[in-house]
Amino acid sequence: MPNYYVDAEIASRIEMLVKKEPFEELTFNEALLRLLALIPKEKAEADKILEEILGSISDKPKVKSSPRPHEWVMDVPELKGKKRFATWKSICDYLSIDVGSDSARRKLQAWVMTNRPNWPSVPDA
Incomplete structure (x- = not known):
């Protein structure tokens, strides 16, 4: 059982x-x-x-799942085909972005806006 x-x-x-x-x-x-x-x-x-x-x-608000990183990576020529990125954290690790205890997707989003403005924007949750 x-x-x-x-x-x-x-x-x-x-x-x-x-x-x-x-x-x-x-x-x-x-x-x-x-x-x-x-x-x-x-x-x-x-x-x-x-x-x-x-x-x-369930009083707790339902949390939306994070968008899939693989779909975003396919739109970034510099990352496409480099490695199979299964998580946002794996992308941050590849780009040497320190995530700390924050969301890897949010850290990547801020990093892209500052360092790679020509890349497609990282999707919101």
Whole structure:
């Protein structure tokens, strides 16, 4: 059976949603089954309720994924064909750009604007 990591905050929110009684022994699986039992059987309504529940659990804003560096490298003649760049960090390393603890894509973006203005701009996230 597969194992899943569940953040403690999410587990406590699920306990709150299922109205766990004080001192009640309830496994996460039991709490999740109890939560799913609260959803009506009609599919359309169930999807809406489940979406609301999941929305209430994840307060954190969704982070967009970074654009793919390979596509940008293909537009830069000086880099195209030099090496297979899998990450923005690998491009920075190749160009000897110190990234530190910042985003490699953002560092590269600033470096390109200053040092190679004729190159295509590094895409925003």
